Amino acid sequence: MDLGWLVLVSILKIAFVIGVLLLLFAPVLVLAERRQSAFFQDRLGPYMGGFPMPRALLDAIPYLVLGAYVVAALCGVMFAISLAMVATGNGQDVLFTEPVFGIEHTWGGLMLVFFPLAVIHLVAAKILPFLFFDGRLTIFGGLHALFDAIKAFTKEDIVPPRGDKFLHSIAPIIAMVPAFATAAVIPFGPTIYVDYLLEQLPADGAIGGTAIDIQVANLNIGILYIFAIAGTGIIGAAIAGYASDNKYALLGGLRAASQMVSYEVTLGLSLVPMFMLYDSLMLPDMIRWQGEHVWGVLVNPLAFVLFFTASIAEYKRVPFDAPEGESEIVAGYFLEYSSGKWLMYMMGEFIEVAVSSAIIAVVFLGGWEVPFLTRAGWEAFGYRFDLTGTGFDVVSNVANSHLFIIIVQVVAFLAKVMVLALISIQVRWTLPRFRYDQIMSLCWKLILPLSLVNILVTGIFVLLFQQMGW
Amino acid sequence: MAYAIKKPGRTVADQSYVVEAVKGLGVTFKRFFQNTIGPAENRKTATIRYPEETREYPERFRGVHRLTHRVDGSPRCVACLCCSTACPAQCIYIEPAEYEADDPRHGYERYPRVFVIDELRCIFCGFCVEACPCDAIRMDTGTHVPASWKREHFIFDKETLMSIPGKDGTYVTANPRHEPGDPTHPGLDRDKAH
Numbered sequence A: 001m002d003l004g005w006l007v008l009v010s011i012l013k014i015a016f017v018i019g020v021l022l023l024l025f026a027p028v029l030v031l032a033e034r035r036q037s038a039f040f041q042d043r044l045g046p047y048m049g050g051f052p053m054p055r056a057l058l059d060a061i062p063y064l065v066l067g068a069y070v071v072a073a074l075c076g077v078m079f080a081i082s083l084a085m086v087a088t089g090n091g092q093d094v095l096f097t098e099p100v101f102g103i104e105h106t107w108g109g110l111m112l113v114f115f116p117l118a119v120i121h122l123v124a125a126k127i128l129p130f131l132f133f134d135g136r137l138t139i140f141g142g143l144h145a146l147f148d149a150i151k152a153f154t155k156e157d158i159v160p161p162r163g164d165k166f167l168h169s170i171a172p173i174i175a176m177v178p179a180f181a182t183a184a185v186i187p188f189g190p191t192i193y194v195d196y197l198l199e200q201l202p203a204d205g206a207i208g209g210t211a212i213d214i215q216v217a218n219l220n221i222g223i224l225y226i227f228a229i230a231g232t233g234i235i236g237a238a239i240a241g242y243a244s245d246n247k248y249a250l251l252g253g254l255r256a257a258s259q260m261v262s263y264e265v266t267l268g269l270s271l272v273p274m275f276m277l278y279d280s281l282m283l284p285d286m287i288r289w290q291g292e293h294v295w296g297v298l299v300n301p302l303a304f305v306l307f308f309t310a311s312i313a314e315y316k317r318v319p320f321d322a323p324e325g326e327s328e329i330v331a332g333y334f335l336e337y338s339s340g341k342w343l344m345y346m347m348g349e350f351i352e353v354a355v356s357s358a359i360i361a362v363v364f365l366g367g368w369e370v371p372f373l374t375r376a377g378w379e380a381f382g383y384r385f386d387l388t389g390t391g392f393d394v395v396s397n398v399a400n401s402h403l404f405i406i407i408v409q410v411v412a413f414l415a416k417v418m419v420l421a422l423i424s425i426q427v428r429w430t431l432p433r434f435r436y437d438q439i440m441s442l443c444w445k446l447i448l449p450l451s452l453v454n455i456l457v458t459g460i461f462v463l464l465f466q467q468m469g470w
Numbered sequence B: 001m002a003y004a005i006k007k008p009g010r011t012v013a014d015q016s017y018v019v020e021a022v023k024g025l026g027v028t029f030k031r032f033f034q035n036t037i038g039p040a041e042n043r044k045t046a047t048i049r050y051p052e053e054t055r056e057y058p059e060r061f062r063g064v065h066r067l068t069h070r071v072d073g074s075p076r077c078v079a080c081l082c083c084s085t086a087c088p089a090q091c092i093y094i095e096p097a098e099y100e101a102d103d104p105r106h107g108y109e110r111y112p113r114v115f116v117i118d119e120l121r122c123i124f125c126g127f128c129v130e131a132c133p134c135d136a137i138r139m140d141t142g143t144h145v146p147a148s149w150k151r152e153h154f155i156f157d158k159e160t161l162m163s164i165p166g167k168d169g170t171y172v173t174a175n176p177r178h179e180p181g182d183p184t185h186p187g188l189d190r191d192k193a194h
Ligand code: SF4
Pocket: B083, B086, B087, B088, B089, B090, B091, B092, B117, B121, B122, B123, B124, B125, B126, B127, B128, B129
């Protein structure tokens, strides 16, 4: 692998990670934050933002829907025909005798093409009318987040006249950068063996050729890097409080700093049992262990609860949001921020939600692993999903191919992260805030001792199992 | 007699917080799914998409004024100035005029050459409607004065007021009128009392 190739791949990976964070998680979470809360409070939430659409397009929507239904029906019919052809066994050479695009048994291939086409058109026909509202393209209110951001960004940027201008400007950057930097070690998917994309991989053994991890950097200190970088976020909050020339902001900054320092400790300690279990600090290794055995949350649920709590507290989210308690210290350490800088704090917060959910998904929920899906394909209790020789073999060829498995696993990982993030946003809207002394005593008097006990007990069991040769 | 209120005891589950937190999440999630993907009749959503969707105002809501029509499309108003006299905000301005000499109503009643309501000064008390002896001014439009960015847009003249239909979409009121010349007309006018 020469240097240019390496640089290109790295840039692509960074672009992928930042793209996922900024284009997928940030808007979805901003929207979830605002509409999820609205929905269970019996409100509709913000939905207005949208682009005006030309009259002609709006008038054409019923016809487009009709067209989509027609296409879906045609694809369904074609799917049924090809299914019948394959099932009756004479699918080989009724119409096509030659393989097309390297896929033999052309009817089987057609089957695989027409099924998704039919589904896509059906879904499109169902959701198309709801993408528009009152002559605007709103995407179920999804564009509102974009307009919120534009509005916030174009507002006046105020620096307190007696505040420290330099520190005031640099604090949001210090607070936001760690959120992105921690994403660097998160594995979004398994290793890609570029040379074997369309083939089925062997179940075990080394695989040659070019291999790319879907991870910006696979550091051998792995998760310690996350703790280290996340710890620097404290500085952003503390500096913001200091530079704002505002007592409330200063109090907020102090609270943020002491809370984050405290939970930093528990955050690390609550994960130590998992390191002992997985025998590694590298995130992909943890995921592989869980793929071979069971998900971490089943092995050590206590660690899951402790880490989940500690990570919410570490990222200052409700119910641990004393640093920005509106009732006491207004908006806390970012009280004096407006416009783009304020947006940076918000953005950083949402990225942190995504990143901490990703860490939980990796350590406790098996990361990209999907049950019964191995590197070599779908497999349950020793039975492989394999239809060779039945006429449907092209189905199992595609389902077991390396590329398809990668796509399934990346999507599964993103789905796990999204579900966790939505749950933590729901936590935000459900639980009332703790008092500040409760936050601290929860940390030092409960979570810390419990995680120490957890380390001890897990250590005993790990040693026991090693002695027994498991 | 003072009596002690028994405090509810706390179980271990309450005290550990985790169980109760999960229960609370269950409540909010249930409500969330009920209001989003649940069947429409179970949804409890209380808000609407306001400017695009509107709620029906109550039956007796006093909305923007309208001037009712006669069957021939002319205003029912006889320019008696009762409404502008009654108006506490003094926002009605009427210039009465005589019908043309060949009109059967000439010498019998007048009509408003100018009829203006300043909807920004109006307090929507409805006194004008109460005062009108002819059922010529009504506030049964079921809608409010539309928002605008110019003060002039709120000065509603006769044509504007006559162009607003009632809630039921009609311009002529159900109260019958007895025009001069109709058999039902009592035959009185300003010159001769029978
Ligand atoms: S509603 Fe009241 S204030 Fe408005 S025009 Fe009629 S009498 Fe005047």
